[in-house]
Amino acid sequence: MKRILKITLPAVIAICLIAVACVYVLSERRLARTYDVAATDFTVKTTLSPEEAERRARTFMCGGCHRDAGNVLVDEPGVGRIVAPNLTRFVPMYSDAELVRLIRHGVKKDGTGVFIMPVSNFANIADDDIAAMIAWLRSLKQLPDAVDGTTQWGPVGRIGLALDKIPFEADLVPVSMTPAAARPADIGEYAFRTDCSHCHNLDTEKQSEVFVAPALRPLAQSYSPADFKTLLRTGKGVGGRDLGVMTEVSQWDFNHFTDIEIDQIQAYLARQP
Structure with missing residues (x-):
């Protein structure tokens, strides 16, 4: 028996070490995978005031993840520590064309892909809103991490x-997408496609790696216009219930929607199919 253990224990250790090495090499290879998406020319030109450019940009959930100067999104033992980088330090490293490719296709400056960032939603952002977003990002004062x-x-x-x-978002976005040139006058469906649908479905619950998000149609139908405005402005449900991620994102981002925009969003979500 002792002889068998002497023979098998080193073999088991060797197999474990080989398995660990294989996992490390394969994971590094996945992280290093690049995407053949060109950074095409994009002229950032907006007639919006700096205040309106900021307001529009903030409705696209940047603050909910990145905060003012970076944020820890996930910190789970064994899984890892996922950090949303400091945009005030990160953005100046990119050209306008590279920022558009990052936002719409999930491809970083070095050609590798992002994860968690809702690029499959951002791919639907209109050109004028992308221009507003980049103009606002360029205006930010650099802050320490x-x-x-x-x-x-x-x-x-x-x-x-x-x-x-x-999942890496670059795998989910068709390279040939052609977003609209301008933000629509009625942003109901537009807001669903660029924001809400990252977490929610219209008619069924949506399971993510972290939480279950409720279906939006019955939710929008059940809220009065006043309560729905409170929901998007504060992230608090009826009775002041804290809604976790929704509360954080609303307080950082969705509170920048105007009253008219919130009415349009609710009207679209509550519409009967």
């Missing part, structure tokens, strides 16, 4: 990367 360090993957996260089970 609010969190230390960058994204780090734990063993479970590494296995997910090695098995290609962690």
Whole structure:
């Protein structure tokens, strides 16, 4: 028995070390995968006031993830620590064309892909709103990083990367998408496609890696216009209920929608199919 253990224990250790090495190599290869998406010319020209450009830009959920100078999105033992970078330091490293490619296609300056960032929604943002977003981002005063360090993957996260089970947004966006030139006058459907549908479906619950988001049609139908405005402005449900991620995103971002825009969003969501 002792002889068998002497023979098998080193073999088991060797197999484990080989498995760890394979997971690491495959996960690094996945992180290094590049996407052949060109950074095409884009002229950032907007007639909007700086205040209106900021207001529009903030409705697209940037603050909910990145905050003022970076934010920890996930910090799970074994999975990893996922950091949304400090945009005030990060944006100046990119040209306008590279920022458009990042926002609409999920492809970073070095050609690798982003994850978590809702690029499949942002691909629908109209040209004039992209211009407003970039103009606002360029106006931000550079701030020191609010969190230390960058994204780090734990063993479970590494296995997910090695098995290609962690979604990268660049895989979800058709390269040939042609967004509209201008933001529509009625933004109801537009807001759903660029914002809401990242977390929610219209008629069914949507399961993410972190939470279950309710169907939006019955929710919008059940809220009075006043309560729906409170929901988008404060993220609080009827009775002042804290809604977690929705509360954070609303307080950082959705509170920049105007009353008319909120009415348009509710009208679209509540419309009978």
